Amino acid sequence: MLHPSTADTVSSRFMGSWIDRAQTRIREWLTPLDRVAAMIPDCDHLLELGCGQGILIRKVAARIPRITGVDYDPRKCAMAREDLCRGLPGVTVVQGEILTFLAAMPDHAVGCVVLADTLAxxxxxxQERILAESVRVLARSGTxxxxxxxxxxxxxxxCSRLLSELIYRVLRLSVSSDQRLFHQSSVWYADCLARLGLTTQLAALHRLLNHPFSHAVVLGVRV
Ligand SMILES: C[S@@+](CC[C@H](N)C(=O)[O-])C[C@H]1O[C@@H](n2cnc3c(N)ncnc32)[C@H](O)[C@@H]1O
Known part of the structure; x- marks a missing residue:
């Protein structure tokens, strides 16, 4: 597995430069993150696993008093802290690996866990272990x-896969396990969450928004 702190990404050499800002704009342009943010319920404490540069955190920070973002990419954590999440009260960005971070958390600690294009x-x-641990730290009635x-x-x-290959393998703008991607179907994720005891609901955002990429959200509520 490629370790992010040693990853020689193109953008790591241009930290804080136009390429970082362009990457944020392109992500916002290609991904319906406003729609995803609207599906995040109000809660006391939100955990975003794989928060990247903090785009989603910024979108919900005004209505959620405590937000913790976790990402193993030091460059993205720096972008989050120094740009999009700068000065937002109640927001903490932690650099680290998701499973290691979750292992130190108590059961039922947060009202909502968000994983946005992180698991792949x-x-x-x-992915199955991350989902199981995410459910463990989710409060009752949490989402x-x-x-x-x-x-x-x-x-x-x-189309989505070609875009991901461009970002991860050609431009190397983001870090993944050996720069490979492991997309699973929404049905696979819904089955995983159901096995973990959540009630699930699927929103095919690409259909709702007539979008060329296969964006979808699987919502799971802990009963
Ligand atoms: C496509 S980006 C999405 C960022 C953000 N969620 C958003 O919607 O803009 C996926 C992020 O997940 C992070 N990530 C993936 N697997 C991770 C893991 N096991 N531990 C920590 N971070 C991880 C990557 O570093 C990357 O920043």
Whole structure:
């Protein structure tokens, strides 16, 4: 597994430069993050696992008093702290690996866990462990918001996959396990969450918004 702190990404050499800002704008342009943010319920404490440069955190910070973002990419954590999350009260950005971070958390500690395009950077068995740990730290009646690139419809998934390959393998703007991606279907995620005891609901954002990429959200509520 490629360790992010040693990853020689193109953008790491241009930290704080135009390429970082451009990356944020492109992510906002290609991903319906306003719609994802609108699906995040109000709660006392929100945990965003794989928070990147903090785009989602910034969108919900005005209505959630405590937010913790976790990401293993030091460059993205710096971007979050120094730019989008700068001066936001109640926001903490922690640099670290998700499973290691979750292992130190008590049960039922947060009202909402968000994973937005994070899991696909991890092999399926790691994804299952992250989901299980996320559910463990979720309070009763808490919500897990899982934004993914769905594997259907096939045409839209191919577009999404090409985009991901460009970002991870060609431009190397983001870090994943050996720079590989492991997309799973929304059905696979809904099954995982149901097995973990959550009631699930699927929103095919690409259909609602007539979007060319296969954006989808799987919502899970702990009963
Ligand atoms: C596509 S970016 C999305 C960032 C943010 N969630 C958003 O919606 O803008 C995925 C992020 O997850 C982080 N990530 C993936 N797997 C991780 C892991 N196991 N531990 C920590 N961070 C991880 C990556 O470093 C990357 O910043």
């Amino acid at each position: 950077s991890n092999p399926p068995h790691v 897990l918001v899982l934004k993914i690139m769905d594997t259907t419809p096939v045409g839209k998934f191919v």
